[in-house]
Amino acid sequence: MQQRVVANRYTLLVELGRGAMGVVWRAQDQVLGRAVALKELHPPQGIAAEERNVLEERMLREARTAGRLNHPAVVTVYDIVRENDRTYLAMELVDALDLATIVQRHGPRDSTWMAGVALQVLGALETAHQAGIVHRDVKPSNIMVRPDGAVKLTDFGIAQAMDDPRLTHNGGIVGSPAYMSPDRLHGWEASPASDLWALGVTMAHAVEGVSPFERTSTASTLHAVMNEPPVLRRASPGLAEVIRGFLTVDPQRRLTAPQARQMLTAIVQGATQVSLPQQKSKGNGTAVKIAAVVVGIAVLAGAAFGGYQLLKPEETSNAGQNTSSNQPNQPSENSGEWTDAAALPVGAPLPSRRIATFGRGGDVPEWNLSGTQCAKDFLTQGSPVRSDVPCSGPHGIQLFSAATPLWDKPKDTAYPGLDWLTDFTKNYCTEQFKVIEPKIKEPLGFTGLVPTQKEWEAYNDASSPGRQEVLCVLWKQDRSPLAGSLVN
Secondary structure (H helix, E strand, O other): OOOOEEEEOOEEEEEEEOOOOOEEEEEEEEEOOOOEEEEEOOOOOOOOOOHHHHHHHHHHHHHHHHHHOOOEOOOOOOOEEEOOOEEEEEEEEOOEEEHHHHHHHHOOHHHHHHHHHHHHHHHHHHHHHHHOEEEEOOHHHEEEEEEEOEEEEOOOOOOOOOOOOOOOOOOOOOOOOOOHHHHOOOOOOOOHHHHHHHHHHHHHHHHHHHOOOOOOOOHHHHHHHOOOOOOOOOOOHHHHHHHHHHHOOOOOOOOOHHOOOOOHHHOOOOOOOOOOOOOOOOOOOOOOOOOOOOOOOOOOOOOOHHHHHHOOHHHHHHHOOOOOOOOOOOOHHHHOOOOOOOOOOOOOOOOOOEEEEEEEOOEEOOOOOOOOOEEEEOOOOOOEEEEOOOOOOOHHHHHHEEEOOOOOOOOOOOOOHHHHHHHHHHHHHHHHHHHHHHOOOOOOOEEEEOHHHHHHHHOOOOOOOOOOOOOEEEEEEOOOOOOOOOOO
């Protein structure tokens, strides 16, 4: 078969990847005698002319943007050509897997390894920011990591330069929702700070093995970004400090690139603990306030849930301090169908819509699932959940949502009390279940797990850290095995 040649120069050798909008080929530049990646824009049939123009302009923008940046972690663009009403971009060929694929195939990444990758991405972003360019789509699939550890940040197609017009003809937000910062969701312009937020989310994904904010729908994903900071259980203390710095809600207080570089360098050099560098005050700039409502977005958790996020620390510290029993008190009036059962014997199945405790001294004495992971056995009184099983195979339960109620308070904040956590969890899990229920034909059971006081207070235990989150767990009401994920 005769090989296809583009512009009498680029011989197409093999297809490297294909998406809805085009194909990437491994090609040979016959003029310079080098291998290149040739990106071919190939929109689907029937696409509107206006949208096609936007896509073509994005490819041109990618070429112009990358051409302005000189950094080893930025993919070099060599040429752009048009032939037979199609646009092609000739780029540096990177023989590497993207970070998302690496995590998917090989599992969570080591913290020191991730710090080295993050340093290189940070360098590329600093170069872009100094040139007045915001990437706007930093995520694992846009970070290539070669076997020797060298990193390339790709896809500057939606990058925005301050002197370049926007590409959205309808005023919408462009980017990947799970990696967007709260300030962008509030309608603020993309900025260097929003790129750093996305890098923090990317780092959390890589070291924890799951995307921290990815949920079952766009609305629930955006709600998670606004209200559910990720639980960092695998990240080293030093890397966790960097991630939390990047995921500071107020962009004016967010970790800066120079601060992050100092901390990441220390981690790469072997430091186990790093401290947040002091930064000069930036004045009284407007802080982005956390709330359960995002303007223009149908957020899942209603006013009852949102109210919890706005409580002051002194209100939470005095709520429900009687925690001598593992059983919650009577539910509040807004608990809906939830019921509280009497003390259950060891081995008894936990019923649906009943709050149970987990962690040290709890109804479920140990819980090791995160994200949307699955476990083999059903929830039973006194039985730990120590390991996960693939959700694609038979399993009993699935963790379908989690929230950290007082995530924006100091981690030594007093236990808010079982009554308070019970009411919070009933509202939260009920709202999250409403997203899943219409999509499932078979009856499902679900319940909420809240941490015991001992589990809460062990948050900073270096050897066995406790958890300060609430969990929502579901299963089939007839207790038959599940054969696939109910969430993804």
